[in-house]
Amino acid sequence: QKEVEQNSGPLSVPEGAIASLNCTYSDRGSQSFFWYRQYSGKSPELIMFIYSNGDKEDGRFTAQLNKASQYVSLLIRDSQPSDSATYLCAVNRSNYQLIWGAGTKLIIKP
Amino acid sequence: SQTIHQWPATLVQPVGSPLSLECTVEGTSNPNLYWYRQAAGRGLQLLFYSVGIGQISSEVPQNLSASRPQDRQFILSSKKLLLSDSGFYLCAWERANTEAFFGQGTRLTVV
Numbered sequence: 165q166k167e168v169e170q171n172s173g174p175l176s177v178p179e180g181a182i183a184s185l186n187c188t189y190s191d192r193g194s195q196s197f198f199w200y201r202q203y204s205g206k207s208p209e210l211i212m213f214i215y216s217n218g219d220k221e222d223g224r225f226t227a228q229l230n231k232a233s234q235y236v237s238l239l240i241r242d243s244q245p246s247d248s249a250t251y252l253c254a255v256n257r258s259n260y261q262l263i264w265g266a267g268t269k270l271i272i273k274p
Numbered sequence: 275s276q277t278i279h280q281w282p283a284t285l286v287q288p289v290g291s292p293l294s295l296e297c298t299v300e301g302t303s304n305p306n307l308y309w310y311r312q313a314a315g316r317g318l319q320l321l322f323y324s325v326g327i328g329q330i331s332s333e334v335p336q337n338l339s340a341s342r343p344q345d346r347q348f349i350l351s352s353k354k355l356l357l358s359d360s361g362f363y364l365c366a367w368e369r370a371n372t373e374a375f376f377g378q379g380t381r382l383t384v385v
Contacts, residue, residue, distance in 0.1 A: 198373055207364055207376035208318075252317065254374070262374055266317030 167191060168255050170265035179274050183240040187253030187265055190234070196256035197229055197236040201249045202267065208252055212238065243272045276301035280365045280377025287384055293338075293352040295380050297365030300346065305367040307348040308374065309340055312362040324348060360384045 169188045177183040185199075196215055200208035214220045214227040214236065226239040236255075240247055253265040280297045287293060299305050306325050310318040320333045322340035330340050337356060341349045348365060365377040 196372060205362075205381070207379045210373050210375070213373055256372070261323075262368065264318040264320075 166265075167257070167263045168253055168265040170251075170253050170268045172266060173269040174271050175268055176271045176273055177243050179243055179245060179272055181243055183243045183247065183270055183272070185238040185240075185251050185253075185268050185270065186235060187237065187255075188235045189253075189255045189263070191255070191257045191263075192231075192234065194231075194255045194257055197227070198254040198256075198262075199225075199227060199236075199238045200252040200254060202252060203249045211251075240270075245272045245274055248272045276367070276369075276375065278365060278367055278375055278377045280380060282380060283378055284381045285383070287355050287382065289357055289384055290354045293350070293355055293359070293382070295350040295363055295365075295382075297348045297350075297377055298346055299348075299367045302346070302367065302369070304345060305369070307342065308366040308368065309348065309350045310364040310366060312364060314361075318364065322350070355384045357384050 167190050198213045199211045201211050202208040212222055212225055212227045214229045217229050217231050220227045224241045228237045248271050250267040250269045252267045254262050257263050277300045308323045309321040311321055312318050322330055322332055324330050324342045327342055338352050360383050363380045366374040368374045
């Protein structure tokens, strides 16, 4: 079992719809959870982080964390073509090292 | 503000040649520094990390090495490149065991 798992996709979503990206992790001691966006050929950039159970909203983005079920998700409302990218989930393990998922490729269709 | 510089952006090297990629961080002291490799369409593979000068931890045994000669400088090296070393190399620094910030990346093609 991988420590951080994501569906590789591609996930295809119509423009204006909600894109839902999911990530599961294995270390119950994980404390911090991050979502990064990576455009093709570019380095990852941080979108959001979440530490506590529940939802955290920032503009069109909402991160959701459920530590009991060991999953974290990212919702993108009113999806735009510019949101097309690979989304990486990263989890700060109990020894503080960041562990990365393989990423989900998101395609927003106009 | 903190910035991270990584160079070169692209590199084409023949098999068997040496490699040196450099990364420097500005605006912070004693950062945790990382080298990752990303194969096409794949996730990030941690190669090396460093919590201080001269302190290097290797995650994947291979023909690559890393050094940290100064607090904010991290170097990735190889004496002889293999075809399988091709990929996208990313340097990152981590703030207080929280989020990571990445350099622009180096696209390495070994021919």
